[in-house]
Amino acid sequence: MTAAEYRPTGAAPAAPDEAALCQGWALDAHQLEVFFALSRPLAEGELHDFDWLPCSIRGRLRAEGREWTFEVNAAATSIWRSGDETRLLGCDRRECETYVLLMPERTRD
Template identity: 45%
Template sequence: MPIAAITQIKRIARASCGVAALFALLACSTAPHATTDAMRPGKLRITEIQPAQMQDSNDSAPERESLTQACKAWRLSEADAARFFALAQEYPDGLGDAYYWLPCSIKGRLIADGRTWEFEINAAATATWRDGDSFRRWGCSAAACAPMALLMPDGNGP
């Protein structure tokens, strides 16, 4: 992706994090805690994965168009999604600024730890799992996650 597009996506992501309260489940996450083997998804199996979808955003037309094109081109296979979760760290509840948020995500279903979860992977290398009222939040800062995201964490620097 061209540097200009990445810079533009970062600017959009920073603006989105400014309204993180509206996107509490998908917005920026807190700094990671070490994921123990007990917390890692065991024998995770992706059972459904959908194409990337854009959410509404308040970005200007040129910014929205650029991100929309990048979102439409972003794809994850079932194997990619499973790899993302194998590399990701689980995060506690709460919001922080370790990650960006983009109005683009891929949804699906998975089975892990004997439960069926609905998942949503955000294009900014974060994800959530939901099973009823239970939520798990994930973020991936490993270099190996870069091919599976549009925007990787960088300390939210310029």
């Protein structure tokens, strides 16, 4: 797992406060496991219910007998990739607030 990476897009300049917030964000293996367990698969179009931040943590995991790479965005989404398969997950449960920097406007209990 990598430290949080701050990668602003060319459309928006780097913001020092945002960069510092990102550098202070970290998840250990146990926290990632809980975050993934609280997350749910997102159907086509549901990603728009979540914001996006130029801050993410990347790593590898083993699930369902397969190796996956993952990227967790600080705005409560993650992408898993293994071979040709890609899974998009989001966490809109209040319990996820502990693990991310920005939650979606609508959350579930």
